[in-house]
Amino acid sequence: MKIVVNGRFLTQPVTGVQRFAIEIVRALINSGHSLQVVAPRGVQDLKLAEEFDVQYIGGSIRGYLWEQLVLPFYCKAQEGPVFLINLTNTAPVVLKQQLVTIHDIATFTHPEFYSKKFVLVYRVMIPLIVRRSFDVVTVSDFSKRELVNRFRVPEGKVSVVSNAISAVFDEAVEDEIKPGPYILAVSSLAPSKNLARLIQAFGVYRRSGGLCRLLVVGAGNSGDRVFTATEALSNGSDDEDVVFLGRVTDTELVSLYRNADLFVHASLYEGFGIPPLEAMSCGTACVVSDIPSLREVCGDAAVYVDPLDVQSISAGMMRVLGCQELVRQMIDRGKERASLFDWTVSAEKIHDVISRHR
Template structure:
């Protein structure tokens, strides 16, 4: 089967979705040596484009490229099987697999830009119903796709995220001293404001809260006021993998108070670096973290602060979660996930 990978993810900043695409693409290139990668011209991850030997096609960029230039190229080249790894895909092309990481835009549209919600509400159900395979990242997300989009569950294949190769940590945390770490795009569903509120309610014992991720418009005046009330809240912004590895390695604990996730890579990264974790008591994170995390109610600042204090003051509990975390990450492998994708594609021709 002639297989093309939609590599538009190489034009996008790195978040969990792009991380999935990059790591799966690396494995697919090994498993299917003849696979081809195509992308628009505005690539920002040039070393990966060289690794994938990406073919630049079309003159457009972004969504327009994906909806016009990409399907034109495919139809001119015999309608090969297209693999899309980052939610979106051409709406007028049927011989493809799509990867739908979650349906948060349907569950909680208020979290997103209105134009984004309108577009995704139009696009995603149509490409999901037309695609030959729908990949998603957890059994929870599969159930949500069935519930909100109504497609046949037999067409949906669960492909977990994996653990990327561990970077050598660069210790950049001297200025932070003792700190709690959280990682993720700063947006409403990541629940950063409630985390800050919980942190501000705790006794000031010389511990800092370090937040890694891009700041979005969610941090309006309310967020700024919270930041002013406690100088121990540190916004580190976006950091590279080596610096992030250092932050995971030296944190007292990692906390992930997200309101909604399809999967949630950061808690697994924390476990890989031996950092005990606290996560929201939501179905997707319970599926991913199993018994290796302390669970809190993300809607309650009191629950969050109590969870932090419990893990901070109980060394036995911390060590227990470190050990369980190391065991838990063994369940997740990019190689295994890519093999499941290949097997799903191959089964179409059986």
């Protein structure tokens, strides 16, 4: 049976969803599994396309049209059976012999986070591909429960395959970024990321005598545009010690994590939550939202706060920054916790799911 990977994710800006796809494909290839990545034109990282030996199909057709028309036609035109792997929420609705990865169902549980058009497309597509596909993968037990309960699919049809840490986080990097004491956040302007309350909480922390600045890494809602200080501060604070760094390289991000006094992740909703895992792996104490998915990721290695309560978020910051013994405990626990997640293990789980059909 030929294994084909839906490579449309290679044409998209890299967020946590695309990172999952990249690392799973890389781990499958490095483990010696045979597969063919196919993609439309417009791949953003040509080195990555070369690494994956991408086959381009569909001429100038891209996006949803490529995925719904060109990709299934390609699969059906192959000699012998084909099993399609989809790693970033969407998949051809006409195919059954495929695996689809649904990272979360926020468009159903929190439609207010997205545009009406986006919600409509996902509300039509997701139930169809979840019910028609042979297998469904998701990234946490929390997301599995939501999928099973929402779509009434058998639990055995849904497998949990966790995110993990990219290899760059294990590499030695020069710690060039040392802008004094700071709290780090990795966020977009998406409402689910709750950046406005985080900035308000930082303002409370500063007014209470806190010395750290807040550094924010991230892009705008479109994913490819760096948001400005004016955009974010209009939602939360006018504190001049909030610094917006925009997009950074992976190496720069590692340095920012490693040198931070504290990492804060105040999301309202996550299917998994990669940034806290990255922070823990870099030896940085974490304050995170008390929501099920982040409890699942961080275990006893983080301080939990109510993401809807500005005072709770600021109190979490002050609690950690005011106790070096707590920081040391959290660093040790965080590194141990992060070591439990591994891309090779996750890729083998994907391969095991596919092997059921051989």
